[in-house]
Amino acid sequence: MKWLVRALVVIAVLGVAFGGYVYKRLSTIEVAQLTERAWVLHGFGGNVTLLKTGAGAVMVDSLTFKMQGRLLKDKAQEITGEPVVMIINTHFHRDHSHGNPAFDTAVDVVATSNTLKYLQHSDPVEGYWDGDAAELLPNKLVDGVEDIKVGDQRIRLLHPGRGHTDGDLVVVLLDQGIIALGDLFFNRRYPNIDIDHGASITNWPQTLENTLNQPFEIAIPGHGVVSDADGIRVFQSFLTQLSGVVKAVKANGWTLEQTYQQAELTEDGGYGIGSLPFVYRLDREFVLRRAWEEAQTLN
Numbered sequence: 001m002k003w004l005v006r007a008l009v010v011i012a013v014l015g016v017a018f019g020g021y022v023y024k025r026l027s028t029i030e031v032a033q034l035t036e037r038a039w040v041l042h043g044f045g046g047n048v049t050l051l052k053t054g055a056g057a058v059m060v061d062s063l064t065f066k067m068q069g070r071l072l073k074d075k076a077q078e079i080t081g082e083p084v085v086m087i088i089n090t091h092f093h094r095d096h097s098h099g100n101p102a103f104d105t106a107v108d109v110v111a112t113s114n115t116l117k118y119l120q121h122s123d124p125v126e127g128y129w130d131g132d133a134a135e136l137l138p139n140k141l142v143d144g145v146e147d148i149k150v151g152d153q154r155i156r157l158l159h160p161g162r163g164h165t166d167g168d169l170v171v172v173l174l175d176q177g178i179i180a181l182g183d184l185f186f187n188r189r190y191p192n193i194d195i196d197h198g199a200s201i202t203n204w205p206q207t208l209e210n211t212l213n214q215p216f217e218i219a220i221p222g223h224g225v226v227s228d229a230d231g232i233r234v235f236q237s238f239l240t241q242l243s244g245v246v247k248a249v250k251a252n253g254w255t256l257e258q259t260y261q262q263a264e265l266t267e268d269g270g271y272g273i274g275s276l277p278f279v280y281r282l283d284r285e286f287v288l289r290r291a292w293e294e295a296q297t298l299n
């Protein structure tokens, strides 16, 4: 009986420690100022970009949980002295969008129509956008290129093509020289490639090319540290090589096992391994498997 009590105590202590760790991880948001008017915020989820406009703050992406959205809402007010008036969701993945429901229903939410469609029909959390949360779904859709002005800041919204999904929206803060690429840009780590939602390894390098002619000095990835045009080019070279693997699979009829063994992929040196907790690891095997899967869909 004694051992049972001890075991229960150990389990309880570990549970509290783990809970404390998770709480700390979710409630930590690091802030770095990039220009006089723009900041990047790092937390559990995709990078968040914040812009002070003089007529309310604009926020790009909103982390993974509603509780993080509440923290972002307060942080944005504290940093910029303005309430958030616009959220731009680069794409539908929960680590970029699930903070939305913490915001006021009057907030403009901008995304592509594919992102709206996926939020409504493909969200992994059943019913997440039901009820009041539906008010924080995208209500302003941009599928091409559009320049808008909020306060005294000019913002370009651009869907540069298929890559990470087929609904990614890139945000150029024209007066700050900043581009926020969402998950079209994973900096020095293996990317997620969401083949079920229109991702294309084959198109991705050209999609990035369509962002490189924009006016910017600072490039904010969806995951990883803040970078620049050269950083995007380094990631683009990796994807160009990976699209070569797609072609090689097709041309040689490789099995998945042969793909793992024979694929030429050297541009991933030093890449960090990420994960979608409880879903999959984002590593070399993952991107090669995606390349193999994409080849199966080609005629």
Ligand SMILES: [Zn+2]
Pocket: 091, 093, 164, 183, 192, 222
């Ligand atoms: Zn994503």
